Amino acid sequence: MKLLPRVAAAAAVAVIGVGSAGTAYAAPAGPASELVGDSCPALFALGIQGTGESSPDTPATLDTGMLSQVFMPMMVKTTNSAGDTLAGRAYVPYPAGFGGAVPGANVPYSQSVEEGLQNxxxxxxxxxxxxxNTVFTGAGYSQGAHVMSMFAKHVGAGEGPIPANKLVGVALFGDPTRAPGSPLFPGAAGQTSPKPAPGTTGAQVEKISAPAQATPEGGGIGPTADTAVAYGSLTGRVASICEPGDLSCDAPANAPIMRAVTNIAGQSELSSGDPIQSLTSISEALALTTIKTAVPVINEDIQGTTLANLSIDPKKSLSERVAIASDPRTEMPTAQEAISAVLKVGTIGFNAVKTVAKEVLTPANIAQLATVGLANPAAGVALFATKLVGAIPKLMPPATTSRLTRQAFDVVKDNISDNADLVSTTALTKYWNTVRAHGSYGSTPVTASGQSAAQFVAEWFAALAKDVAAGTDSSSVTSTPRVTSPTTTAPRTSSSTTPASSGATSARPTSTSPVAAG
Structure with a gap:
């Protein structure tokens, strides 16, 4: 049994802080005027870096981290000899923290993701x-892929700050929200190449060589509530690239307890400088998970009102319930649900007391206890204990004991089978070097021409920019004056109200989930 938490904890640690070192910390990103300059590009690429690769005050145009291997070549491919460019880019700053488990912001993963999404x-x-008139692409790596996936779902559902036809391509590397066995383009079965940007011929995009990797069978290590099976109107324009063996996006399907440990770690502040704070944070996460697990188990899985007719009928395995409850977005039980659980346990307990009372507090026993107790109180207590011990077996008749034993065995068996991949030699061998897999998106060839995943996305985004420019007259696009307004000169903060964009409704996101991904 010690293997399970050890493997799960290793999984959480293995996929954090694998990004490039040397992220600079300088003045925070300014308003849009500082990002696009005096003229607007045909295409603007938004990037969200991995854990430890960003911070709230990292300059938005500083080319570091894994995504620099996408954006730097993209900029080169879209800039002519005169220095005119079809594309712009920004690495959106955010905490990129994991509760102090990696250098940088000492904020829980769940809070980091939420702030990243709002930024x-x-x-x-x-x-x-x-x-x-500018269209957008988006790229995210690891924790940043979690953020970008949530953003794409908002936009694809018509709830984002820009309309879906303006987000022409999204690339996710090592995405914790990846659905198990998801293809390269989630929700678009059989699609092997990127779709053209809406309103373009796609002439340049057609030339792109798409990745030819085998589809990993696992899924993202993030909470099931965040799993992205498809992206609404964006389905087919979102690519989820996952290196086999990368636990952030290819975690074993049969390991819900790993997800639970990861979620709890993602809610915690793991500060090495303040162990008391760390323990308190972990305890709070565990306590909330326990409450959110226990109430539905009592109300939904336990049947009967006495120990004689008690039965266990699990609607979900205990591992699944814990994994769901560990997501901080899983709501606490309502007061009525909690009261119902307490009353149910109380009723079972009361009926058990009645059964004992019927056996112990008979007129004959009372007379015997009174006679012995008056003459020798100590002997009276001993006699009462003897009567009580003799009555307890009647709470659980042999047939009931056998039934409950069998049901309890089934519960344990289901939890072992649910987490079978944690004790599977084949599964564990696959992840022996997950850190290497998680950091390979800029180096491992994935296309027929030998390009890495980062190089493929750089080519893809550059092709989108060229197609968009060709459809609108590239000379006018790159020199279109920037629209100035008070909102573009005000500093941006993580708590600011989202301005509405042309043709779309802007909405603040709901709180997001923690996960142990880099």
Whole structure:
């Protein structure tokens, strides 16, 4: 049994802080005017870096981290000899923290993802307002892929700061929200190449060589509530690239307890400088998970009102319930649900007391206890204990004991089978070097021409920019004056209200989930 938490904890640690070192810390990103300059590009790429690769005050145009291997070549491919460019880019700053488990912001993963999503929404809205004719692409790596996936789902559902036809391509590397066995383009079965940007011929995109990797069978290590099976209107324009063996996106399907450990770690502040704070944070996460697990188990899985007719009928395995409860977005039980659980346990307990009372507090026993107790109180207590011990077996008749034993065995068996991949030699061998897999997106060849995943996305985004420019007259696009307004000159903060963009409704995101991904 010690193997399970050890493997799960290793999984959580293995996929954090694998990004490039040397992230600089300088002045925070300014408003849209500082991102697009005096003229608007045909295409603007938004990037969200991995854990430890960003911070709230990292410059938005500083080319570091894994995504620099996408954006730097993209900029080269879209800039002519005169220095005119079809594309712009920004690495949206955010905490990129994991509760102190990696250098950088000492904030829980769940909070980091939430702030990253809001900053991404704000930045997209600002650029869209300044450059209404510009279209967007998005890229995210690891924790940043979690953020970008959530953003794409908002946009694809018509709830983002820009309309879906303005987000022409999204690339996710090592995405914790990846659905188990998801193809390269989630929700678009059989699609092997990127779709053209809406309103273009796609002539340049057609030339792109798509990745030819085998589809990993696992899924993202994030909470099931965040799993992205498809992206609404964006389905087919979102690519989820996952290196086999990368636990952030290819975690074993049969390991819900790993997800639970990861979620709890993602809610915690793991500060090495303040162990008491760390323990308190972990305890709070565990306590909330316990409450959110226990109430539905009592109300839904336990049947009967006495120990004699008690039975266990699990609607979900205990591992699944814990994994769901560990997601901080899983709501606490309502007061009525909690009261119902307490009353149910109380009723079972009361009926058990009645059964004992019927056996112990008979007129004959009372007379015997009174006679012995008056003469020798100590002997009276001993006699009462003897009567009580003799009555307890009647709470659980042999037939009931056998039934409950069998049901309890089934519960344990189901939890072992649910987590079979944690004790599977084949499964564990696959992840022996997950750190290497998680950091390979800029180096491992994935296309027939030998390109890495990062190089493929750089080519894809550059092709989108060229197609968009060709459809609108590239000379006018790259020199379109930026629209100035008070909203584009105000500093952006993570708590700001999202400005509305042309043709779309802007909405603040709901709180997001923690996960142990880099």
């Amino acid at each position: 991404l929404i704000d930045t997209a809205a600002e650029v869209a307002q300044a450059c209404p």
